[in-house]
Amino acid sequence: KAGVTQTPRYLIKTRGQQVTLSCSPISGHRSVSWYQQTPGQGLQFLFEYFSETQRNKGNFPGRFSGRQFSNSRSEMNVSTLELGDSALYLCASSLVGTASSRGYTFGSGTRLTVV
Amino acid sequence: ELKVEQNPLFLSMQEGKNYTIYCNYSTTSDRLYWYRQDPGKSLESLFVLLSNGAVKQEGRLMASLDTKARLSTLHITAAVHDLSATYFCAVPASNFGNEKLTFGTGTRLTIIP
Numbered sequence: 001k002a003g004v005t006q007t008p009r010y011l012i013k014t015r016g017q018q019v020t021l022s023c024s025p026i027s028g029h030r031s032v033s034w035y036q037q038t039p040g041q042g043l044q045f046l047f048e049y050f051s052e053t054q055r056n057k058g059n060f061p062g063r064f065s066g067r068q069f070s071n072s073r074s075e076m077n078v079s080t081l082e083l084g085d086s087a088l089y090l091c092a093s094s095l096v097g098t099a100s101s102r103g104y105t106f107g108s109g110t111r112l113t114v115v
Numbered sequence: 116e117l118k119v120e121q122n123p124l125f126l127s128m129q130e131g132k133n134y135t136i137y138c139n140y141s142t143t144s145d146r147l148y149w150y151r152q153d154p155g156k157s158l159e160s161l162f163v164l165l166s167n168g169a170v171k172q173e174g175r176l177m178a179s180l181d182t183k184a185r186l187s188t189l190h191i192t193a194a195v196h197d198l199s200a201t202y203f204c205a206v207p208a209s210n211f212g213n214e215k216l217t218f219g220t221g222t223r224l225t226i227i228p
Contacts, residue, residue: 043218103160
């Protein structure tokens with residue numbers, strides 16, 4: 001069974017640009033959550049999508065947005081990039097948005113560097 | 116607002132020794148998750164604790180949950196070098212059937228031969 005696939009693995013962007021990250025969940029999973037990991041703030045919840053609807057959102061500015069497609073793949077977009085957006089972005093896949101007995105499955109992440 | 120505290124933040128221990136990582140959280144939750152992260156890697160699910168008194172064991176790791184004390188522990192028995200990693204606990208807050216995880220700060224564990 002394929003795992004959670006995140007693309008690209010690495011990105012370097014310039015301040016002011018925008019970026020789109022992609023996450024393909026495990027086949028059959030309908031919930032995708034996004035997390036930001038930085039050395040200073042740790043792991044923080046961005047948002048969660050289920051059946052193309054955003055059900056939950058963390059405390060991030062509106063520059064951070066996302067969407068989910070009918071095949072459950074999800075994208076997140078960050079506009080007007082700032083240096084502080086440099087982070088590892090992780091997505092987590094689950095069947096319906098709560099943990100199964102195996103917990104959430106995380107992708108390998110996208111490491112974004114803003115210069 | 117849910118707060119999750121882990122201690123210690125850093126732990127350096129010799130192979131063969133035992134130690135415990137603590138995870139305290141501030142609001143009611145009946146479930147808790149433990150994850151492992153190797154440097155530059157993603158999060159690997161270790162344990163899913165779904166009720167008060169839950170205890171799970173896998174190899175040299177054992178996790179438990181006391182929802183009344185709002186405390187979970189991750190116990191390491193006879194540590195080996197392969198266990199060197201950062202360990203996170205995560206507490207879910209449910210909202211309309213989906214969960215938003217609040218992670219602890221992580222415990223960076225280094226096992227010294």
